[in-house]
Amino acid sequence: MNCIIIDDEATARTIIEQLCSNIPDINVLEAFPNAIQAIKYLNQYEVDLIFLDIHMPDFTGFDFIQTLKNPPKIILTTSDAKFAIEAFEYDCIVDYLVKPIALPRFEKAIQKAASLKAVPDLTPVSETVESTNNNDLYVNIDRRLVKINMPDIYVIEAKGDYINIKTETTNHVVHSTLKKIEDKLPKTTFLKVHRSYIINTTKIVDIEDNSVLIKQDIIPVSRANRSELMKRLNLL
Amino acid sequence: MEQPNLSYIDELSGGDEAFKKKLIAIIKKEFPEEKEQYFKNFGAQNFKATAENVHKLKHKISILGLEKSYKIAENFEAGLKENSTVGHEAFHETLQTISDYLTTL
Numbered sequence: 189m190n191c192i193i194i195d196d197e198a199t200a201r202t203i204i205e206q207l208c209s210n211i212p213d214i215n216v217l218e219a220f221p222n223a224i225q226a227i228k229y230l231n232q233y234e235v236d237l238i239f240l241d242i243h244m245p246d247f248t249g250f251d252f253i254q255t256l257k258n259p260p261k262i263i264l265t266t267s268d269a270k271f272a273i274e275a276f277e278y279d280c281i282v283d284y285l286v287k288p289i290a291l292p293r294f295e296k297a298i299q300k301a302a303s304l305k306a307v308p309d310l311t312p313v314s315e316t317v318e319s320t321n322n323n324d325l326y327v328n329i330d331r332r333l334v335k336i337n338m339p340d341i342y343v344i345e346a347k348g349d350y351i352n353i354k355t356e357t358t359n360h361v362v363h364s365t366l367k368k369i370e371d372k373l374p375k376t377t378f379l380k381v382h383r384s385y386i387i388n389t390t391k392i393v394d395i396e397d398n399s400v401l402i403k404q405d406i407i408p409v410s411r412a413n414r415s416e417l418m419k420r421l422n423l424l
Numbered sequence: 425m426e427q428p429n430l431s432y433i434d435e436l437s438g439g440d441e442a443f444k445k446k447l448i449a450i451i452k453k454e455f456p457e458e459k460e461q462y463f464k465n466f467g468a469q470n471f472k473a474t475a476e477n478v479h480k481l482k483h484k485i486s487i488l489g490l491e492k493s494y495k496i497a498e499n500f501e502a503g504l505k506e507n508s509t510v511g512h513e514a515f516h517e518t519l520q521t522i523s524d525y526l527t528t529l
Contacts, residue, residue: 197480198450199487206436206443243479267482288432288486398442406449408442
């Protein structure tokens with residue numbers, strides 16, 4: 189199931205992403221700090237499941253649901269049990285998780301979502317990755333070849349059968365593998381630092397023992413890749 | 425007074441030290457911001473906004489295993505919605521306890 193997370197609290201988004209990482213059938217495509225950004229995303233992409241915080245400033249989870257014409261399955265996440273009755277007035281809401289969420293309860297919610305009527309097959313968000321000249325990378329998104337300026341990419345993250353290419357201005361979810369895109373990227377600037385991450389080494393803000401900070405993303409660095417990363421740096 | 429702990433975070437991380445470090449870093453960044461916003465609204469007697477801030481802070485309180493403080497926060501939040509500040513001293517104490525604890529991580 190392809191899912192997105194909507195929660196104004198970074199801590200909560202990170203926790204749900206971690207809980208999802210324990211479940212092989214769940215693929216987190218994106219996490220949003222507010223409903224508006226999620227609506228823009230959903231205008232472009234289909235998802236199977238949304239983890240939705242009810243209690244957000246300006247635009248609550250319930251407001252958000254009412255904007256959706258064909259809402260996917262939704263699992264509500266909240267610190268208040270008191271919204272439960274209202275929640276189940278919506279057919280799309282399959283479960284209601286009270287924070288802090290423990291893994292066994294989370295797994296149960298996922299099983300519940302998975303056991304409900306299957307969502308129709310998704311049109312692949314994107315299927316191919318091709319590069320032409322030194323700086324351009326083309327990805328096939330909804331049968332359009334979209335150009336990405338490679339120096340703008342700061343990290344690429346593997347997410348199940350997809351990769352998420354993060355650039356200075358936007359993210360592109362592509363049905364591809366890290367291996368495939370790694371072959372298209374200039375080896376002088378891009379480095380695979382973890383089985384799930386390729387980074388643009390020119391975008392590094394700082395490095396700790398087993399992680400690098402790129403923009404606001406903390407990327408894990410595996411022990412095997414750390415020495416290669418250190419070789420690439422202009423160390424004083 | 426009960427003390428914060430990392431039991432939930434440890435359980436969640438399942439031994440994944442990189443994740444644990446990442447989550448703690450996020451909490452250490454987010455908590456002071458939320459606390460500052462809370463005191464700003466509380467000082468301005470904007471109790472509706474203060475209740476929103478308490479609501480958000482409650483999650484951090486529960487993540488850090490402060491069960492009694494969570495109940496205090498819950499009651500305080502409900503009171504703020506009725507323009508009552510009863511329980512604010514205990515809540516402020518909780519915030520200070522968490523701030524102190526986060527400096528040790």
